[in-house]
Amino acid sequence: MSALALMFRLTRMMVDKRLGVRDAVFIGMAGEGIGILLLVAGPLLLKHLVDRLSQPLPLSAPLVVAVILFALTAAAAGLVAALRHHSTTRIVEAIAGDLALQLLAARLPIMARHSDAMGGRMLGQIERLPFSLHLLIDGLLWQAVPLMVQMAVAFCVILAVVPWIYAVLIGLLLAGYCFITMVGAERYQHQAVTANERSESLTACIADLLRNAPRVIFNGNMDAELARAALVAGERAKEAGRGTRSLVSMAAVQCSAVTLGLVLLLGLAVRDVLAFRLTVGDLILLQAYILRLVLPLGGFGFLLRQAGRAVAQIRETMALIDGHARSPSCPDPLPDGPARVQLGGISFAFDGIRYVVRDVSATIEAGSLTVLVGANGSGKSTLARLIAGLLDPLAGSVDVNGIILADVPREHRHRHILYIPQHIGLFARSLGENGLYPPAASEAQRLQRRLQALHFYPDDRMPELDMPVGEGGHGLSGGQVQKLELARLASAAVPVLILDEATSALDPQSETAAIKTLRRERAQSTIILVTHRRHIARMADHVLFLVDGALRCAGTDEALAQRADYRNFWHRAKGA
Numbered sequence: 001m002s003a004l005a006l007m008f009r010l011t012r013m014m015v016d017k018r019l020g021v022r023d024a025v026f027i028g029m030a031g032e033g034i035g036i037l038l039l040v041a042g043p044l045l046l047k048h049l050v051d052r053l054s055q056p057l058p059l060s061a062p063l064v065v066a067v068i069l070f071a072l073t074a075a076a077a078g079l080v081a082a083l084r085h086h087s088t089t090r091i092v093e094a095i096a097g098d099l100a101l102q103l104l105a106a107r108l109p110i111m112a113r114h115s116d117a118m119g120g121r122m123l124g125q126i127e128r129l130p131f132s133l134h135l136l137i138d139g140l141l142w143q144a145v146p147l148m149v150q151m152a153v154a155f156c157v158i159l160a161v162v163p164w165i166y167a168v169l170i171g172l173l174l175a176g177y178c179f180i181t182m183v184g185a186e187r188y189q190h191q192a193v194t195a196n197e198r199s200e201s202l203t204a205c206i207a208d209l210l211r212n213a214p215r216v217i218f219n220g221n222m223d224a225e226l227a228r229a230a231l232v233a234g235e236r237a238k239e240a241g242r243g244t245r246s247l248v249s250m251a252a253v254q255c256s257a258v259t260l261g262l263v264l265l266l267g268l269a270v271r272d273v274l275a276f277r278l279t280v281g282d283l284i285l286l287q288a289y290i291l292r293l294v295l296p297l298g299g300f301g302f303l304l305r306q307a308g309r310a311v312a313q314i315r316e317t318m319a320l321i322d323g324h325a326r327s328p329s330c331p332d333p334l335p336d337g338p339a340r341v342q343l344g345g346i347s348f349a350f351d352g353i354r355y356v357v358r359d360v361s362a363t364i365e366a367g368s369l370t371v372l373v374g375a376n377g378s379g380k381s382t383l384a385r386l387i388a389g390l391l392d393p394l395a396g397s398v399d400v401n402g403i404i405l406a407d408v409p410r411e412h413r414h415r416h417i418l419y420i421p422q423h424i425g426l427f428a429r430s431l432g433e434n435g436l437y438p439p440a441a442s443e444a445q446r447l448q449r450r451l452q453a454l455h456f457y458p459d460d461r462m463p464e465l466d467m468p469v470g471e472g473g474h475g476l477s478g479g480q481v482q483k484l485e486l487a488r489l490a491s492a493a494v495p496v497l498i499l500d501e502a503t504s505a506l507d508p509q510s511e512t513a514a515i516k517t518l519r520r521e522r523a524q525s526t527i528i529l530v531t532h533r534r535h536i537a538r539m540a541d542h543v544l545f546l547v548d549g550a551l552r553c554a555g556t557d558e559a560l561a562q563r564a565d566y567r568n569f570w571h572r573a574k575g576a
């Protein structure tokens with residue numbers, strides 16, 4: 001997306017009824033109009049004042065009015081600027097909020113499927129959105145058009161008041177200045193992209209560090225980690241230094257061009273004043289217009305270069321949003337009851353080359369309890385995520401009650417199959433809010449009773465649902481987090497439920513009891529469990545034994561126990 005297309009899109013957002021900031025746009029534009037009027041009228045009034053004062057005339061009412069108006073043009077500029085700032089802030093906040101929501105909607109599903117998908121970078125992007133938008137809207141959009149109008153009006157005044165040669169010279173000076181600015185902005189563009197990448201790396205590095213605070217502190221590695229963060233910060237500083245050096249060199253070229261042009265113009269004007277071809281008022285008008293146009297242009301040039309970074313950042317945000325399409329329609333309600341799952345020759349490789357799941361075919365009967373077992377890295381979790389539709393197989397298909405899962409839009413697949421990972425993140429909200437999180441359809445008292453039945457507390461007291469669980473659920477033990485999840489799922493109506501080692505933190509007795517309870521309460525679901533525990537395999541109707549991504553054999557634990565490889569696996573796993 002070009003910078004121009006980006007600005008056009010932002011302009012469309014500014015007047016989009018949905019964001020509710022049309023009045024702010026109107027107020028800002030009105031403020032700009034008044035600002036232009038003040039900037040053009042001020043020098044003109046001053047010229048008339050000086051010309052009148054050059055003549056021996058008495059103090060008159062028009063002179064007093066001219067003085068008052070001139071004072072007003074000088075003093076009102078601050079008020080106009082404040083008005084513009086107010087409008088801009090409202091517009092920026094509305095657009096930043098909207099873009100942040102769109103970005104979250106686009107990235108959350110991807111982050112859920114691939115946990116390393118740019119969490120830190122996303123945070124950095126969302127944090128910098130208001131700053132970048134401010135630069136673009138207040139700096140570019142808001143100033144570019146008024147500056148152009150101001151220049152056009154000033155030219156008309158100059159043409160009407162002084163000889164045309166001055167308008168030509170001022171035009172050349174401004175054109176040269178703009179050219180230098182544009183070249184500078186162009187050069188700054190690619191630096192801006194690198195600088196943004198460095199900033200995002202630093203945010204990602206700090207977010208990673210904060211997430212891993214216990215790992216750092218418990219291992220006494222704070223100094224090394226801070227040094228690593230300092231290294232990344234140093235890279236960002238180096239890039240920022242490169243950018244500002246380029247800004248300073250461009251400002252020096254601009255300064256030389258302006259000095260040369262001003263010397264030429266004012267020298268010519270002084271000569272004409274001495275020869276009585278211009279009045280002193282004309283000279284003042286000329287210098288005021290030149291300074292009033294060149295100085296904002298100088299700031300505008302600076303903004304243009306700074307805006308390079310903002311354009312690069314918002315362009316990236318837009319690209320992330322545009323790559324994501326949500327399916328708007330809500331599908332029909334699913335039939336009640338457990339579903340039969342058929343795996344038809346599923347294969348998968350994360351990198352498209354090394355297959356971690358190979359040609360797995362199996363039938364999981366409706367309402368059964370099926371477990372996936374195998375050594376570490378044998379592909380159990382990957383297969384579970386393929387069955388849940390979180391990953392799409394490179395070959396083969398998953399059929400749930402006759403529906404091919406790949407044909408179901410991603411955001412509706414959880415209605416067919418619900419996947420619960422081993423490490424369940426909790427919100428930093430209350431126990432009740434986490435326990436009643438959708439698709440749980442329970443009420444508070446039932447949740448409390450279920451938690452109590454799962455022995456949430458060793459003394460079996462009733463859990464307080466308004467108790468905060470802490471960030472990520474750190475206020476609970478690993479087993480309590482999993483019990484909370486199991487209590488929540490007991491009231492979720494879903495045809496297939498996959499628990500990927502989601503009972504691994506429970507002691508064997510609690511785990512057996514929890515699965516029995518789940519099976520009893522979840523008669524409406526087919527349950528698939530990934531486990532390393534033999535006693536769970538013994539409880540299952542069906543065991544799928546994976547070796548190196550392939551299905552070695554399937555059946556009841558009792559039947560499979562006739563096989564040496566299955567027995568050896570449990571023997572090695574010390575789970576028997």
Ligand SMILES: Nc1ncnc2c1ncn2[C@@H]1O[C@H](COP(=O)(O)OP(=O)(O)OP(=O)(O)O)[C@@H](O)[C@H]1O
Pocket residue numbers: 114350356374375376377378379380381382383
């Ligand atoms: N996101 C990923 N990107 C690349 N490779 C991955 C990814 N997730 C898993 N793998 C690889 O896929 C293989 C199977 O991993 P998987 O997690 O499915 O095994 P598992 O049987 O569940 O292991 P465990 O019992 O240790 O949980 C492993 O070699 C692993 O390194």
